[in-house]
Amino acid sequence: MRSGQERFPGIVGFDETVLPQLERSLLAGHDVVLLGERGQGKTRLIRTIAGLLDEWSPAVAGCALNDHPYAPVSPEARRLAAEYGDDLPVVWRHRSERYGEKLATPDTSVGDLVGDVDPVRLAEGRSLGDPETVHYGLVPRSNRGVFCLNELPDLAARIQVALLNVLEERDVQIRGYRLRLPLDMLVVASANPEDYTNRGRIITPLKDRFGAEVRTHYPPExxxxxxxxxxxxxxxxxxxxxxxxxxxxxxxxxxxxxxxxxxxxxxxxxxxxxxxxxxxxxxxxxxxxxxxxxxxxxxxxxxxxxxxxxxxxxxxxxxxxxxxxxxxxxxxxxxxxxxxxxxxxxxxxxxxxxxxxxxxxxxxxxxxxxxxxxxxxxxxxxxxxxxxxxxxxxxxxxxxxxxxxxxxxxxxxxxxxxxxxxxxxxxxxxxxxxx
Structure with missing residues (x-):
């Protein structure tokens, strides 16, 4: 903002209304839900947020959760950090790789978003209690990045419940595993006001966990x-x-x-x-x-x-x-x-x-x-x-x-x-x- 560079390229007509609200929400570290009629550029706006991340960031090589080498959160990354010490293999990820997006459809499962047990790893001989048998979903894989959930009201209520811990405690719960993953991420959802307020398809506890609600609109001029x-x-x-x-x-x-x-x-x-x-x-x-x-x-x-x-x-x-x-x-x-x-x-x-x-x-x-x-x-x-x-x-x-x-x-x-x-x-x- 101090540099005067364009922060949200390609976004037209929001300079005096939507963008100041969104910037305040981002500076506050709040998860955001964008409400607006179809074709108002909600998804386009969300995708530009990834451009605000550092261009390159280090991550533990071979780990699904984009773990930071100095503060790994996944069991696999912590094991590798303990094993290799200062020789821990590191990769550099571009900010474009730190953006995840999912269109919420009625057939979306908890496994798609949060994760599930990987039967292939079990077949390889790992025990059922081994946390490394977990296959992480799209949300934890967006750790240290931005995750976009489009058309949130179309997500079944029982699937929305799975997001409560992600938004509030920043951890994931997968079947019977006791995992505490302190995820560092921004969750942004889009919704139509008709779905959001009248049909009541977003469960109340989930609405409460979004820190900011920003309304979009068609170009005013x-x-x-x-x-x-x-x-x-x-x-x-x-x-x-x-x-x-x-x-x-x-x-x-x-x-x-x-x-x-x-x-x-x-x-x-x-x-x-x-x-x-x-x-x-x-x-x-x-x-x-x-x-x-x-x-x-x-x-x-x-x-x-x-x-x-x-x-x-x-x-x-x-x-x-x-x-x-x-x-x-x-x-x-x-x-x-x-x-x-x-x-x-x-x-x-x-x-x-x-x-x-x-x-x-x-x-x-x-x-x-x-x-x-x-x-x-x-x-x-x-x-x-x-x-x-x-x-x-x-x-x-x-x-x-x-x-x-x-x-x-x-x-x-x-x-x-x-x-x-x-x-x-x-x-x-x-x-x-x-x-």
């Missing part, structure tokens, strides 16, 4: 939403996605979250926005392959296709059954209108409207190439300013390619239609703009 979508989306090499398209998707996602037609308890994951932008980019790539474009650039015409592919990611209210696609299309138009006012506000689009004054029409669509769209509209005053608004800057000058020009032009046409300065007819595979 539009800029955070856009940054998150651009950061996490992955496109094929060579596919360009203009910034205004990312803004439309971000606005669309926020409108879906706020819509009364959507079940607010389930939330709308950030994966919804990421998948939407990736689908639009894939549509541009498909167009380039079919019509022979040199470099695919995503356009507004690529967005309607996301409605049908992504509606399964949203939980709608029962009253909206059968209207899901209609609701999403309406919200997408609102998002496009808002982004148009934000990005192209103040640009004089009168010359573009004049192109339609003689009754001409312009047809666009997902299989209309950028060059063909530009030819159909023709040159007009203000096109350069339009391209400058939608093209990313490169060394101070916008990258004015036909793809970006067509993306800006189509964005303007759709915005003029949504502002009722143009009319639009739906045609197979696209739309026809007219006065």
């Amino acid at each position: 539009l800029a955070d939403e856009v940054a998150l979508v651009e950061q996490e989306s992955g496109f094929a090499d060579g596919v360009l996605v203009p910034p205004h398209l990312a803004e439309i998707v971000a606005r669309f996602t926020r409108l879906v979250r706020e819509s009364p037609s959507v079940d607010e308890r389930s939330g709308v994951s950030a994966r919804f926005a990421i998948a939407a932008l990736e689908t639009a980019a894939a549509s541009a790539e498909r167009r380039a392959a079919l019509v022979g474009e040199e470099r695919p650039v995503a356009r507004v015409c690529d967005l309607p296709g996301v409605v049908h592919t992504l509606r399964g990611k949203v939980e709608f209210e029962v009253s909206e059954e059968g209207r899901e696609a209609e609701v999403l299309r309406h919200l997408l138009r609102r998002a496009t209108y808002d982004a148009f006012r934000s990005v192209l506000g103040g640009v004089d689009l009168g010359p573009l409207v004049e192109r339609f004054s003689t009754g001409e029409t312009v047809e666009s669509g997902e299989l209309v190439s950028a060059t063909e769209l530009l030819d159909r509209v023709g040159p007009f005053p203000g096109l350069a300013e339009l391209v400058k608004r939608v093209a990313p800057d490169s060394d101070g000058a916008p990258e004015a390619t036909p793809g970006y020009a067509a993306a800006g032009l189509e964005f303007a046409l759709e915005g003029l239609y949504l502002n009722r300065r143009l009319s639009k007819d739906t045609v197979p595979g696209g739309a026809r703009y007219r006065t």
Whole structure:
């Protein structure tokens, strides 16, 4: 913190809310449960905690519990320390090896988490009372590190009981063995607030043993939403996605979250926005392959296709059954209108409207190439300013390619239609703009 280095890389929108709470919890040495709706970055945040550990740490070679050479805790490590003394074999473990993670599922057993007797070692001739016959589970194997338990409420109640001693006394109990293992570790769990508070699927004693409860949330600001979508989306090499398209998707996602037609308890994951932008980019790539474009650039015409592919990611209210696609299309138009006012506000689009004054029409669509769209509209005053608004800057000058020009032009046409300065007819595979 004193160095000013980024402590939680890749985490967006939590700087003033979640991260200060988490930092206080870590400095206090508390185990933490992160509560939040799906797709709020809980697991991503937990994984960054391992980056706060020392980059390298010594451990007794060949021991499962990452024992420190000066303070071994497992019976095997203590035996080796007594046997070898100062010649005890030591390995250096990177902090990435000191992070353990388990998705809590109903079939998870105590053996998976805490440990069980290893029948192979018994078959080798060891006695049943020998503590070295124990096969340790994921929790003790994360000693001197961080252990993450995702979706904690899905863990059966009888399995949750096995974690009580781990969180409070920092030891493990395995069948009839009397083991006292002073584990040195941080346990972080994630849960959905619905599961945590209403359905009561986390047993009360386990809730009490977590030192801190931190609530996560979706990005509070539009800029955070856009940054998150651009950061996490992955496109094929060579596919360009203009910034205004990312803004439309971000606005669309926020409108879906706020819509009364959507079940607010389930939330709308950030994966919804990421998948939407990736689908639009894939549509541009498909167009380039079919019509022979040199470099695919995503356009507004690529967005309607996301409605049908992504509606399964949203939980709608029962009253909206059968209207899901209609609701999403309406919200997408609102998002496009808002982004148009934000990005192209103040640009004089009168010359573009004049192109339609003689009754001409312009047809666009997902299989209309950028060059063909530009030819159909023709040159007009203000096109350069339009391209400058939608093209990313490169060394101070916008990258004015036909793809970006067509993306800006189509964005303007759709915005003029949504502002009722143009009319639009739906045609197979696209739309026809007219006065």
